[in-house]
Each structure stands twice: as C-alpha cells, then as structure tokens.
Amino acid sequence: MAASIAVGVVVLLDLLLAFWPLVGRAMAERAMRDLDPDVINAASLVEALAQVAYLVPFAAAGVLVIVWCYRARANLDAFPGATTTLSKGWAIGGWLVPIANLIIPARMMAGIARDSLWRSSTPALVRIWFGGWLFYLFVGQINTLSDSQDWEALPTALADESDYQLYVDYYSAALGPNLLVALLSAVAGAALILLITRVSAAQETRIGRDAQAAPVMPGMPLASSTRTGDGFLG
Secondary structure (H helix, E strand, O other), X not given: OHHHHHHHHHHHHHHHHHOHHHHHHHHHHHHHHHOOXXXXXXXXXXXXXXXXXXXXXHHHXXXXXXXXXXXXXXXXXXXXXXXXXXXXXXXXXXXXXXXXXXXXHHHHHHHHHHHHHOOOOOOHHHHHHHHHHHHHHHHHHHHHHHHHHHHHOOOOOOOOHHHHHHHHHHHHHHHHHHHHHHHHHHHHHHHHHHHHHXXXXXXXXXXXXXXXXXXXXXXXXXXXXXXXXXXXXX
16 A cells, blocks of 8 residues: 555656646746746746655655565465566566666566466556556656756846746746656556555455465464565565
C-alpha cells in the first residue's frame, strides 16, 4: 500500500507541475504590464523550489517500489511451481546497474506477475508500465534539455515589453511538452499501481490458502516466520 500511495503521489505531482507554465505565463504577463522584473524572478524561484521538492517523493516512491519488488520476488521462493529465473537480489540490483536497469526490472516484474497471477504469458500491464516508464524517462529528459536551452536564451536584463513577451512565449510553449510527460507518468503509474495491487492480493491469498492447507503432524516443528519476513507480508 505504501508503494502504491507513493507512486500515486508522484503521478499527481507530475500533473500539477505540468500545469505550472500556466502560472508562469500569468506571472510573466503581469510582469510585462507592470514592467516589473521581480515577478519574473519570483516565478523562476518558485519553479526551482518546486522541482527540488519533487525529488523527495520521487526518491521515496523509488525506494518503496524496489522494496516491494524484493519482497514479492522473495515470496515466490515459497511457491511450488514458480518459474522465475532471476534471483531476488536482482529485484534491487536490477534498478541500480546502468544499462541493465533498462531490461532487468521489466523481466523481474514479468516473472513476479506470471508466477503470482498464474499466467503462462506476461500480463499486458507489465508492458504498459515499463514501456510508459521508459518513454517517460526519454521524453522527460529531452524536455528538460530543451527547456534548459530555451531558458538560457532568454534575456536577463528586461528593458521593454518585447523582453517580457519572450518569457510569456517561453511559458506558453512549455505547456504542451509538460502535459505529454505528465500523461506518460499517469499511464506508467496507473499500470504499476494495478500491478502492485493485483500481485499483492494474489500472493496474500495464496499464502493464506497454503497456510490453511498444510497439515501439522505430531512432533512436527512449526514453520519459522523468517520466510514470511523476507517476503511481501513481512
């Protein structure tokens, strides 16, 4: 639940930040009317602070998703018939190793989903999630680089209305790309939340069913809770 909530918060913040150019344009238009460069400076400062603050929930969501992947993968070791070939260590390392993090997380999630949901093939949600995530990173990076170049081209000394108009145009042009990034974030985030919810529910159901079905013979030692602690429910 923590991972799902964190991902939802990040998606919501992406959507809110996508509409920031509307606020920036309104502030630039006000600055142009009053010929007040302080308003432009204030808009720039607020945007920078918002982007820095965004990194906190983004990082928290990343950590929680990785922890969930590790625990969900660890649970598969207790499920007879699980066919996942990647060890549970890759649930963490797969995100951290360059290049590999473009492939391993998808393979890990595919294995978790197949073995947890009893599917012979990878669920479409895995492809939607990871495809959306990769496009989100790619388009977001291009948008960031382009936005940085456009910002550097803006005049720092504002002499007349034409200089202020450049800022109005800058914020107007930024809205479309920002909305595209937010849309990709929403697609990837929604798919990931559905995956986490369905896989968790399936694993909890199976763990509960197996616990009820397992006979306890006289003299048999009770199972340690260590295995459960390594998995999702721990």
